[in-house]
Amino acid sequence: MKKLAIALMSLPLVAVSGAALAGDAAAGAEKAxxxxxxxxxDDFxxxxxEEIEALIVAAKGGEDHPPEIGDLADEDIADVAAFFAHEGAK
Known part of the structure; x- marks a missing residue:
């Protein structure tokens, strides 16, 4: 029973840590x-x-995009993806 109580009490921590890994749309606006x-x-x-992030990662390895895309760090990619996901949902 104690294990169940501990597991249930830790659920909010898991939810918060997942949100912390998500990109920042406001920061992504400048980076985009x-x-x-x-x-x-609206292209996205x-x-x-997550889908947009995968597209950006694939674009970094491709030849169809400007070489400056290679300058995007993983955190930048998450932010840009969050920006496009937020703006595309409007």
């Missing part, structure tokens, strides 16, 4: 200027941040 040269926010309409 490179992307906004070619993309509109209907996609979640």
């Amino acid at each position: 200027t490179l992307c906004l040269d070619c993309h509109m926010a 309409s209907g996609l979640g941040a």
Whole structure:
């Protein structure tokens, strides 16, 4: 019974830690200027941040995007993905 109580009490910590890993849409707005040269926010309409993040990671390894995309750190990618997910949902 104690294990169950401990497990139930730790659930909010798991939820908060997952939210902490999510990108910051406000920070992503500034970092997305490179992307906004070619993309509109609604280009990603209907996609979640995780899907957009995967697209950005794939684009970093591709040849169809400017080389500056390689300068995006993992945290930057999460922020940009959060920005496009937020803006695309409007």
